[in-house]
Amino acid sequence: MPFSFDVHEPAVYREPAPIDHDDPFQSMMERFDVAAEILELNPGFYEYLCRPSRIHITSVPVEMDSGRVKVFEGYRVIHNNVLGPSKGGIRYAPDVTLNEVKALAGWMTWKCALVDVPFGGAKGGIVCDPSEMSPKELERLTRRYTADLFDVFGPDKDIPAPDMNTNEQIMAWVLDTYSMHARRTENAVVTGKPVGLGGSRGRREATGRGVMTVTMAAMERLGLAPSDCTVAVQGFGNVGSTAAELLAAQGCTVVAVSDVTGGYYNEAGLDIKEMQTYVEQNGGTLDGYENAQPITNEELLTLDADVLVPAAKEDQIDREIAEETGARIIVEGANGPTLPEADEVLQDKGVLVIPDILANAGGVTVSYFEWVQDRQGFFWTEERVNRRLDRMMRDAFDKAYKTADEHDVSLRIGAYVMGIRKVAEALRMRGIYA
Secondary structure (H helix, E strand, C coil): CCCCCCCCCCCCCCCCCCCCCCCHHHHHHHHHHHHHHHHCCCHHHHHHHCCCCEEEEEEEEEECCCCCEEEEEEEEEEEECCCCCEEEEEEEECCCCHHHHHHHHHHHHHHHHHCCCCCEEEEEEEECCHHHCCHHHHHHHHHHHHHHCCCCCECCCEEEEECCCCCHHHHHHHHHHHHHHHCCCCHHHCCCCCHHHCCCCCCCCHHHHHHHHHHHHHHHHHCCCHHHCEEEEECCCHHHHHHHHHHHHCCCEEEEEEECCEEEECCCCCCHHHHHHHHHHCCCCCCCCCCCEEECHHHHHCCCCCEEEECCCCCCECHHHHHHCCCCEEECCCCCCECHHHHHHHHHHCCEEECHHHHCCHHHHHHHHHHHHHHHCCCCCHHHHHHHHHHHHHHHHHHHHHHHHHHCCCHHHHHHHHHHHHHHHHHHHHCCCC
């Protein structure tokens, strides 16, 4: 049903902004606007749901190993907490921007709603280059950032997690710093931490596993057999390498992967486990890997592979790439890899795009499992975690597919309609506090 009260305002939400291909927040809002019109979203609700609830900007002074003090800029954006405490990762990168963090926080809101996890959306980031920092410098950076945001974080308020260039160790430092200030050990304040500190089995592989699960669901919809399908994966970090490994285990032939050093192609199929071992022994990259033909990033994105998994960064698939890609299914392991201008091209070509807010929701789903386990003090087996993850991802895919079919829109817009509808329903029931 439309989400309208007795208002006489026209359903016009905002003036179209000039297209900025470097603004992921605008990319998110372009999709949000389409879904809002389908839902006939109350204009007041629109204004509320498209804006972050809170934005925190903090200067993070760190004493470097050299003895000099360097000040980094940190962000934490709480997009929405209507469904529950806000949830989202923290990324460390030299090109982090506030607009990027705002977009990522918004995507988290719709992602949590879509997979029926009782969290709102948030995201954090620090402008830094972790590759140029020592472990001790990263620890001091993490602890000061956490201390600065102590009043923001909390197991019932805002729960961080790993993201780009952050990992279990950094989450352990967040946990310890928060707990020292709280004067009690608070395991549930962060997810993605080591199992020995209350982390969940299966969490590290969860996002890649979710990518595999929805890919299998899409193949079934299109009548494709995994053994007949080729796969190209952009990005060979935690998400990309896990997705490649699990898709290969399902019978797919992974013909190409890439990382920061370039792309690697083998028409007969790559040995993903061998490549993972090579990365572990080669300083974290595929540089110099010889059992594959080197290709460019653009060549990987435009291969005639049945499935393309962009699992690197935002804004990778533009109109030109969309026109040239040979993929039948695109599964967005990364956040925001496809520009809005490419959506129409892919739709016209009949490419089934599984959007980021659905495809990579496995991470937040198992983060929710971790939070539940911490609160209960009772921990699950990895088999139980994976079984529940697979069920929730399949259920979300089927519902989003049905919603897209009902409204005759792309799967991306169907997913946005689902997520926004759930948050809007909760907002309508709660009302506006005045």
